[in-house]
Amino acid sequence: MMSTTNQIFNNEMILLDKSYKDRDDFFDQIAEYLYSLGKVNKDFGNALRRREAEYPTGLMTEAYGVAIPHTDIEYVIAQCITFVRFEKPVIFSQMGDSETIVPVKFAFVLCIKEPEKQVDVLSTLVKIITDKELIGRLERTSTKQETMDMLNQVFEGIL
Numbered sequence: 001m002m003s004t005t006n007q008i009f010n011n012e013m014i015l016l017d018k019s020y021k022d023r024d025d026f027f028d029q030i031a032e033y034l035y036s037l038g039k040v041n042k043d044f045g046n047a048l049r050r051r052e053a054e055y056p057t058g059l060m061t062e063a064y065g066v067a068i069p070h071t072d073i074e075y076v077i078a079q080c081i082t083f084v085r086f087e088k089p090v091i092f093s094q095m096g097d098s099e100t101i102v103p104v105k106f107a108f109v110l111c112i113k114e115p116e117k118q119v120d121v122l123s124t125l126v127k128i129i130t131d132k133e134l135i136g137r138l139e140r141t142s143t144k145q146e147t148m149d150m151l152n153q154v155f156e157g158i159l
Contacts, residue, residue, distance in 0.1 A: 007152040008081055012037060014144040014151075019087040024049065026090050027069070030082065030109055039078045039111055047071035048109075058092030058102030059129060063136065065102040066129045067092045068122070070110035081121065082109040083151060085138065106138060120158050128154055 020026040031045025048069050057068045067090075089103035108125055112118050128134050134154070141147040
């Protein structure tokens, strides 16, 4: 169950200006955080790391690097998407080309339980990251509430 108002993003799912040593540190911390909220099981972090090694999720847009890390449904307890805006870029590998590095400013950590929803979620994310105005607003939002309202509006009716 997402929330009673059918909004994907709430205060817990918006992490602004967070700092991590590297991608593994990010995976460890985000997995621990989501586990503490009851969203994922204890193997989620390792599953993120394994999947990322095989299928990188970094995307370089015109303005920003974005990553969309996710795992298989067996590691997810409660469906959610966590938005993270990094204080300093975290290095990911380019989707489809693991040799190319992407300095990532934003991550959307997907915890999807219903595989049939994944296409809608991914197409909505593509809409956000290819819209220069929209992604620029994600860089400029100053509060969790502002970020949450914007993302919920874009994702309305998706999950």
